[in-house]
Amino acid sequence: MEFVFEWFRTLYQETGINLPFLYDEYDRNRMIDGFFTTIWLSLVCLFFSVIIGIIGAWLQGSAFKWTRRIVNGYIQLFRNTPPLVQLYFFYFAIGTLLPRVENDWGGQSPILGSFAWAAISLSFFAGAFNVEIFRSGIEAVPKSTVEAAEALGFSKLQIYRDITLPLAFRVVLPALNNNLVNLVKTTTLAYAIAVPEMLYEANQIWSDNVNVTEMMFFLLLAYFVLVGVLVGGMNRWERAMKIPGYGG
Amino acid sequence: MTYKTDLPVMLPMKRREAEPFLSLKMWYILPIALLAILGPNLVVAQSTPESQSPIAVLLNWAPLLLKGFIFNLVISVSAMALGTFVGAILGLGQISLFAPTRHSSWFVTQFFRNAPWLVLLFFAMFLLPFEINLFGFKIPFPDWFKAILGLSLPVMANVSEIVRGAVRSLPSGQWEAAESLAYTRLQTLWLIILPQCVKRMLPPWMNLYSILTMATVLASIVGVNEVMTLTGQALASEGGRPDLLAPFYGFVLLLFFIYCYPIAKFTVWLETKYAVIS
Amino acid sequence: MNLKTLATTLVVSALSISAASADILDTIKERGKLIVGTKADYKPYGFLDTSGAIIGIEPDLARDVAEKLGVEIEFVPVVSSNRMQFLEQGKIDLMIATMTDKPDRREIVLIPDPNYYSSGTNILALKSLGLKEWEDLRGKPVCGIQGAFYNKATSQNYGAEIVAFKGTAEAYSALKGGNCAAFVYDDSAIVAKAAEPEWAEYEMPLQTIDDAPWGLAVALGEDNFAQLMSDMIIDWHKTGRILELETKWGVTNTPFAQAMHDKYK
Numbered sequence: 001m002e003f004v005f006e007w008f009r010t011l012y013q014e015t016g017i018n019l020p021f022l023y024d025e026y027d028r029n030r031m032i033d034g035f036f037t038t039i040w041l042s043l044v045c046l047f048f049s050v051i052i053g054i055i056g057a058w059l060q061g062s063a064f065k066w067t068r069r070i071v072n073g074y075i076q077l078f079r080n081t082p083p084l085v086q087l088y089f090f091y092f093a094i095g096t097l098l099p100r101v102e103n104d105w106g107g108q109s110p111i112l113g114s115f116a117w118a119a120i121s122l123s124f125f126a127g128a129f130n131v132e133i134f135r136s137g138i139e140a141v142p143k144s145t146v147e148a149a150e151a152l153g154f155s156k157l158q159i160y161r162d163i164t165l166p167l168a169f170r171v172v173l174p175a176l177n178n179n180l181v182n183l184v185k186t187t188t189l190a191y192a193i194a195v196p197e198m199l200y201e202a203n204q205i206w207s208d209n210v211n212v213t214e215m216m217f218f219l220l221l222a223y224f225v226l227v228g229v230l231v232g233g234m235n236r237w238e239r240a241m242k243i244p245g246y247g248g
Numbered sequence: 249m250t251y252k253t254d255l256p257v258m259l260p261m262k263r264r265e266a267e268p269f270l271s272l273k274m275w276y277i278l279p280i281a282l283l284a285i286l287g288p289n290l291v292v293a294q295s296t297p298e299s300q301s302p303i304a305v306l307l308n309w310a311p312l313l314l315k316g317f318i319f320n321l322v323i324s325v326s327a328m329a330l331g332t333f334v335g336a337i338l339g340l341g342q343i344s345l346f347a348p349t350r351h352s353s354w355f356v357t358q359f360f361r362n363a364p365w366l367v368l369l370f371f372a373m374f375l376l377p378f379e380i381n382l383f384g385f386k387i388p389f390p391d392w393f394k395a396i397l398g399l400s401l402p403v404m405a406n407v408s409e410i411v412r413g414a415v416r417s418l419p420s421g422q423w424e425a426a427e428s429l430a431y432t433r434l435q436t437l438w439l440i441i442l443p444q445c446v447k448r449m450l451p452p453w454m455n456l457y458s459i460l461t462m463a464t465v466l467a468s469i470v471g472v473n474e475v476m477t478l479t480g481q482a483l484a485s486e487g488g489r490p491d492l493l494a495p496f497y498g499f500v501l502l503l504f505f506i507y508c509y510p511i512a513k514f515t516v517w518l519e520t521k522y523a524v525i526s
Numbered sequence: 527m528n529l530k531t532l533a534t535t536l537v538v539s540a541l542s543i544s545a546a547s548a549d550i551l552d553t554i555k556e557r558g559k560l561i562v563g564t565k566a567d568y569k570p571y572g573f574l575d576t577s578g579a580i581i582g583i584e585p586d587l588a589r590d591v592a593e594k595l596g597v598e599i600e601f602v603p604v605v606s607s608n609r610m611q612f613l614e615q616g617k618i619d620l621m622i623a624t625m626t627d628k629p630d631r632r633e634i635v636l637i638p639d640p641n642y643y644s645s646g647t648n649i650l651a652l653k654s655l656g657l658k659e660w661e662d663l664r665g666k667p668v669c670g671i672q673g674a675f676y677n678k679a680t681s682q683n684y685g686a687e688i689v690a691f692k693g694t695a696e697a698y699s700a701l702k703g704g705n706c707a708a709f710v711y712d713d714s715a716i717v718a719k720a721a722e723p724e725w726a727e728y729e730m731p732l733q734t735i736d737d738a739p740w741g742l743a744v745a746l747g748e749d750n751f752a753q754l755m756s757d758m759i760i761d762w763h764k765t766g767r768i769l770e771l772e773t774k775w776g777v778t779n780t781p782f783a784q785a786m787h788d789k790y791k
Contacts, residue, residue, distance in 0.1 A: 026678075076509060079508075080462075082463070082464075082504055085500050092703065093497055096493070167258060189366065192469060192692065194691050199370075204677070207673040208677075212374045212375070216375055223367055308576050312574075377615060471604070480692070481574045484693060484698075487724065490699050
């Protein structure tokens, strides 16, 4: 391994192509941490945005007018404002309003840190889209199927959990995947509130080493591969979950 | 032998039934406005009495922030125009019969679709020169122009996909029918296929515009003087008072909501109007 | 076909980078305008008024330069992470942006001597934390500004976890919001900040480290402009212009500015 690292150091000395995250241990650890933070943040947001989507879609079918209105308001609010400003608003504005806790260095810190706020904010943002996606899937489930379940004595929750949702899930998968891929790309915004994800770490490295060009190309390539792998995996899953004969 | 039933397993998937166009109810905006205005007053007790109230400070800066917001809109419209133009060519390249064109167009599209917007913006910002020497003429590349270029890259890729998707969504029988009537490929595309595609492309295209508008704030991260940059600088000039954060960011949220919400409604209305009856 | 155009554009743009311009002083005079990069979020050295204009100590210095050249002035707001790139790209002619003079920076931009100002690194932290030494920061989250050179030093030497933001507004908010134990920044700015009534509970508790001079900069190879700037800086020190501006913008006169004034008087 050391040999490879040294090769890149020589490459820098010989050609000026500076890739410090390969030969400098400090920068390498930063970049690896950044990569895993991106993955972890993506997974957390994927999970919670899907949960929000499922619950939101269920609430949208509620009999109470105000429940539906609040869900609609949430969707419109989050769909029509920039996610970056939402992030700032959550982190700086709402974060300071919350109660504080004693921390281990003797100060008072907010309950939630930048990573938590990024996860919350991005989950709500992607969740707003997921609610609509799940809702359209639920509406594709024929009334007769629901009625049949009712006749068999299923409760409302059981029908949603065991009948409607599994069917809906299979038809909305393409739309859902598309949104989730977007979500992974959107995690770069967490950079703005200093979540140490890939873009943030790359920025730290190019600030210290003034090698923007190399870092930029590396970032593009890294995201291309990361998102490419995700898209490939999702497509395979879509094919496996497709309802035969549905949707041409 | 097939069995026929009037009980379908699944209904065709539709977009959600839209609310009537322009039902912009006040209560939609109310929550943000309330948050923006009342939020700071809850914490105003913390600040010293001699400092101005957050609302007064916001009013001082509002004209400048509005100017910044208009700049965001200019960036969004220009990036959309540029991205649509190049993207349309790229999209047609994707359905070309000439394999190298098809494959290279596909690759370019996928590449720029997979890259995060922010990374592309950084890319354009730092790697493009500040001016180009073309036959002795110096064409300057100011920041805002680079932001437009940077933002038009993902727009281009998305438009390319929209065009390809729309052309693909038409039954192949149309191509064959046109061919039998001795239309050339170009004529078929121009006279038969594309006119039908416009209706299908309009809603996703509008959607894309909305996303682009919201992405213009990313330019703040690379230092273009748009509304978020100005907000940050205004906050710094006021000495970093924490009670100003909620009203300022709330104000920016409100600006975007007022602009984007009608667009979203209009898109949904277009979608229902142009819905293809199958 | 599209790829080809793309490739052509790339080649054209690549070529044009290498084509350097002649003497920048001629370009400035021809253009009739001096373009200066300054901070816009660094009170009182460079910040905005409500009309959106950049004001402060450094913009005032830049105005002196424009006056000397007999041209108009235009300000471009810069941040620490892009100021040297802007100068390299030729987006700005001159950079007066609170930049610490460092040997590795002198490889990228041309910093004329002598230095015009000086500051060191210190932290702004709650008095109640009782921080005494830099070592006390170990393992604690410390806010910083993206692109500042002392971020790496603070985390490598003292083990602090740097949380870097784009601008000072975000960093100050994060500090006040309790997201960081301290904010590592230039002592000149921190002194001014700690004196404000809203920051009464905060202090600058540590020994200033890395006390280093600030350098204004021009692009590499612009020796004539650098010479002119050297004369300007000596003149500023001689006439006490820097001390005067400090007083104008409410900063206590710094030892460095005083010493330089005495030296060139």
